[in-house]
Amino acid sequence: MDTNFTQVFKEKKLKLTPQRIAVYNYLKSTKEHPSAETIHKALMEEYPTMSLATVYKTLKVLVEVGLVQELNVGEGNFRYDGMTTSHPHIHCICCAKVDDLEGVTFEELNQTVKCNTNYDVLSNKVYFYGICPECKKSN
Ligand SMILES: [Zn+2]
Numbered sequence: 001m002d003t004n005f006t007q008v009f010k011e012k013k014l015k016l017t018p019q020r021i022a023v024y025n026y027l028k029s030t031k032e033h034p035s036a037e038t039i040h041k042a043l044m045e046e047y048p049t050m051s052l053a054t055v056y057k058t059l060k061v062l063v064e065v066g067l068v069q070e071l072n073v074g075e076g077n078f079r080y081d082g083m084t085t086s087h088p089h090i091h092c093i094c095c096a097k098v099d100d101l102e103g104v105t106f107e108e109l110n111q112t113v114k115c116n117t118n119y120d121v122l123s124n125k126v127y128f129y130g131i132c133p134e135c136k137k138s139n
């Protein structure tokens with residue numbers, strides 16, 4: 001468990017429950033950007049008493065304190081990411097898999113947008129949609 005995690009919980013005066021630790025560690029250990037249902041299934045064996053509602057509540061807390069990133073890849077399809085720094089994602093429209101897009105940044109896009117609005121642009125969220133290599137093969 002990283003120190004940032006325990007520190008944030010201490011600062012926010014939140015209880016470090018086994019469920020919160022389990023959900024956080026699971027998200028840190030995967031690059032799959034799982035949904036709440038997937039997390040629930042994955043932790044069921046080790047935490048048989050943890051309900052899907054608890055997973056949802058736990059995710060809400062982790063997102064609120066900034067330890068986890070929530071991705072809305074469309075149509076209320078929420079996915080979770082243990083990597084909280086801003087990075088673009090690509091979503092497969094066939095199998096619903098979500099991958100990180102590496103080596104691409106959109107910092108320049110912030111500048112372009114800034115030139116076209118009176119806003120101070122702070123961040124952006126970019127999602128790409130496509131067909132992953134596995135789905136391409138099976139088609
Ligand atoms: Zn796919």
Ligand SMILES: [Zn+2]
Pocket residue numbers: 033081083087089099100
């Ligand atoms: Zn990601």
